Amino acid sequence: MKIDAFTQLYGIIGHPVKHSLSPLIQNLAFTHLGINAVYLAFDVTDLPSALAGVRALGIKGLSVTIPHKINIIPFLDNIDEMAQKIGAVNTVVNQDGHLLGFNTDWTGAILALKEKGEIKGKRYVILGAGGAARAVAFGLKQEGAEVTIVNRTYEKGKALAKELNAEASPWDNLPEIKAYGLINTTPIGMWPEIRHTPVDEKVVTNFALVMDTIYRPLETKLLHLAKKAGCICVNGLNMLIYQGAAQFTLWTGKKAPVEKMLKAAEGVLVNNG
Ligand code: NAP
Numbered sequence: 001m002k003i004d005a006f007t008q009l010y011g012i013i014g015h016p017v018k019h020s021l022s023p024l025i026q027n028l029a030f031t032h033l034g035i036n037a038v039y040l041a042f043d044v045t046d047l048p049s050a051l052a053g054v055r056a057l058g059i060k061g062l063s064v065t066i067p068h069k070i071n072i073i074p075f076l077d078n079i080d081e082m083a084q085k086i087g088a089v090n091t092v093v094n095q096d097g098h099l100l101g102f103n104t105d106w107t108g109a110i111l112a113l114k115e116k117g118e119i120k121g122k123r124y125v126i127l128g129a130g131g132a133a134r135a136v137a138f139g140l141k142q143e144g145a146e147v148t149i150v151n152r153t154y155e156k157g158k159a160l161a162k163e164l165n166a167e168a169s170p171w172d173n174l175p176e177i178k179a180y181g182l183i184n185t186t187p188i189g190m191w192p193e194i195r196h197t198p199v200d201e202k203v204v205t206n207f208a209l210v211m212d213t214i215y216r217p218l219e220t221k222l223l224h225l226a227k228k229a230g231c232i233c234v235n236g237l238n239m240l241i242y243q244g245a246a247q248f249t250l251w252t253g254k255k256a257p258v259e260k261m262l263k264a265a266e267g268v269l270v271n272n273g
Contacts, residue, residue, distance in 0.1 A: 009057070012040075014042075014068060024265065026244060026248060080100070085138050117181065121144060125177055147167070183212075184214065204225045211234035215236035241265060
């Protein structure tokens with residue numbers, strides 16, 4: 001890769017950030033398309049100073065991850081409509097000094113689901129009511145699905161369901177709920193707790209499609225049970241790659257090499273967990 005006085009800088013801000021797959025996939029995309037740019041990981045705790053630096057140095061774009069997705073909003077010049085609804089920004093575009101905020105988590109989830117299953121007119125049960133749940137739920141509603149939110153803290157699930165004009169159900173009622181899709185947005189089953197699953201094999205059979213937003217491991221216990229039950233399975237890596245591809249397009253106006261990005265990330269996850 002040639003770095004010279006014209007090289008443009010992009011990056012991810014978060015804390016922690018060293019585990020991120022984004023530098024790998026975004027640099028691969030820049031190189032593949034011959035774009036003179038680099039993408040770095042910045043471990044940021046002082047968000048206002050970091051954003052002043054972005055403006056001052058002319059950093060062209062950012063991915064934003066935990067814990068800054070919500071706190072960044074007041075520092076930006078414009079927020080797109082879906083990011084406003086979701087209440088979180090995961091992408092910043094620096095347009096001639098104006099910082100524009102977007103959310104591509106919902107795009108990533110919807111593209112991953114569309115690849116394998118159906119959305120319009122189908123009911124999805126979403127486990128969780130945090131940031132990932134909000135992105136997935138607003139995306140599903142936008143695409144014409146029905147949504148039921150099932151969250152450990154029922155009141156929080158009810159509040160999200162109200163915003164969405166959707167249903168909420170207490171966690172204990174899960175065995176009685178039947179729907180087209182089940183999406184786990186809780187961290188249950190994430191490495192190193194890989195023997196855990198949010199629902200058992202009996203509950204899994206109430207759904208035709210099961211998606212886990214977790215991508216470490218690639219096949220969570222939930223997806224293992226879903227595969228055994230013959231469900232359509234969608235893992236969290238596709239969501240991650242598609243949200244990254246959507247970021248790349250927002251920054252460059254170009255289509256990202258999705259297959260190559262997916263293969264590279266899979267290689268890292270298979271080898272290092
Ligand atoms: P978050 O905002 O902290 O929300 C976590 C949600 O999970 C909350 O609703 C919480 O319920 C629930 N929860 C946590 N521990 C639980 C437990 N032991 N039992 C039942 N419910 C539990 O986190 P987030 O940002 O939404 O991230 C959640 C997951 O999404 C992470 O595992 C991450 O891997 C995944 N994710 C994936 C992608 C991707 O591209 N694939 C993108 C974003 C996030 P309470 O309300 O009761 O606390």
